[in-house]
Amino acid sequence: MIIYATEVQTINSFVRLESLKEVYGLIWIFVPIFSLILGIITGVLVIVWLEREISAGIQQRIGPEYAGPLGILQALADGTKLLFKEDLRPSRGNTPLFSIGPSIAVISILLSYSVLPFSNHLVLADLNIGIFLWIAISSIAPIGLLISGYGSNNKYSFLGGLRAAAQSISYEIPLTLCVLSISLLSNSLSTVDIVEAQSKYGFWGWNLWRQPIGFIIFLISSLAECERLPFDLPEAEEELIAGYQTEYSGIKFGLFYVASYLNLLISSLFVTVLYLGGWNISIPYVSILELFERDPIFGTTIGIFITLAKTYLFLFISIATRWTLPRLRMDQLLNLGWKFLLPISLGNLLLTTSFQLFSL
């Protein structure tokens, strides 16, 4: 067999190009993921700054103003400070569990971001079961809290972890039932389909008008899932110091902090996607599809802006609620979840189902 040098060379270069293409393909998978994560982290920083400014406004004082212009870099400064702190570990606690706890809480929330549509088909994973993925994966978070509470070898943490788990579990059911009603309305579990089903009549096409009860229940349940006031008993400062977060220091505590805001951000994003029409402009007779077709990049950017604007509306409401209302006691909290929200959300589901049946 005579192998000519030139042929060998072409074969070799061909192989190299292929592997390069594969590598290129591999990298190209990571770019959207990283850009999403970058966007989320920036979002969390902005939420931290927003919370401090809004709470300062409500309490008639000035918020952060020294770290960066208008105090924007305050969250970054806090995170850096936490990085430099000593990583304490309880001597008789279960160290592997202690370390894993916060990570589980954060990872489960981060995974849910993959099904969120930020603009027209700008979603990391356009799954058929989009919403369901969020509900399923966010149910892993209470495990993380339980693990942290148990691994701390501390009565307060244990109590706090148990409370947090009980609270999360009880409020997941009304949440799921509301989401179920929404998916009935849009005939699909995919987040993209849900948003597109709300795009027809602009402002009046929002699911908010078709599911007012569901909206309120979803709001309350998601506040309870995020463990924000009025449902923040697991971390009630006055009673249990800091609940399951008591023994944590440094960046692990920072992870809990970040997890709380990540949870808040994803709840707000889901509120916009499910009830407020996602990326649609919501002015009647102006469709973003036309914008998208005319100039894809411009349309996409407008879509992202609209999503974020609607999200920040809900964020403002939840931050203002946190600094206005007192806290619910544990048994009152569980009462509210099981005896009040659950029957109402079931009734809501029944209503939605019957309307769907009749309209067919």
Place this chain on the structure above:
Amino acid sequence: MKRPVTGKDLMIVNMGPHHPSMHGVLRLIVTLDGEDVVDCEPILGYLHRGMEKIAENRAIIQYLPYVTRWDYLATMFTEAITVNGPEQLGNIQVPKRASYIRVIMLELSRIASHLLWLGPFMADIGAQTPFFYIFREREFVYDLFEAATGMRMMHNFFRIGGIAADLPYGWIDKCLDFCDYFLTEVVEYQKLITRNPIFLERVEGVGIISGEEAINWGLSGPMLRASGIPWDLRKVDRYESYDEFEWEIQWQKQGDSLARYLVRLSEMTESIKIIQQALEGLPGGPYENLESRGFDRKRNTEWNDFEYRFISKKPSPTFELSKQELYVRVEAPKGELGIFLIGDQSGFPWRWKIRPPGFINLQILPELVKRMKLADIMTILGSIDIIMGEVDR
């Protein structure tokens, strides 16, 4: 009977002297059964400073700066009682103007104390914003105090026979402005807090004390009045010049934490009424009874001689307490604040016993939390309104 494997072991939790609940250094050893409280044992003494022993070695005028540190949020009352005791012992009359100014200061102090009770109470329940709002109002009271007495909190304003200095020019107008402003703020608190369903759920029916129980335990102040007993020392003893103003005793019947909250809130409005009436009717005249300065001149005559001019500091003239015993009391915002004074024929008292309202009111805490949830401990403790400075003194 065989004990089940999952037998109940009660959990003992220590809510240590140092905790973010803003109630001072009170240590609670709580025995829990899950979320229910089985028993609670308060441990005091972390702020004990020996105030009563110190009093045995100080003249009254020297002791006045100490007394504001008992109840450091309602300072005028502690000063008032320190001064009332010797006044009654020595039968010294207080001029009318001084009495009116004292009443104004006392009622302003009552408002300040109730405000600073409201903030941490709401913060314990979970609403952190009223904490900032009450400080905004308290700052106005501080400003008024600073203009009249020179100090924002630890005034040292009352003297035997009157007050230390007269009110500065323009103070009355400022005070009237404050009264008008404060009435609008109380309305704001009512709107924000009193009808909030979450607040009502946390507070209604929590820590109920019946009227009988209240008397048996020796409670006083808003705790007594919230249990249906309209007992106010300002009307009973008729001290200072409270008789000359028109005001009502605020009381409620239910005896739970909500009732105590309502009593304190309405007491604030009553105090504003009293202040306004006192300001309008403020008489002229002296602000101190200088007769009380007529001290016994026979002491230390040798040391006041010409030859001993530059030897050392001469002791300041002191008020002599006669050899009698006396119990004097005022209606402090937290309850009945009393002094049992046994005088020795000298400048120093023989025994200075303080009856702090917080100490007596705190006794009922273990009884009240017996069947409550863990979260209710803070609500009940907050509604009792204790301040460790006077509990431990």
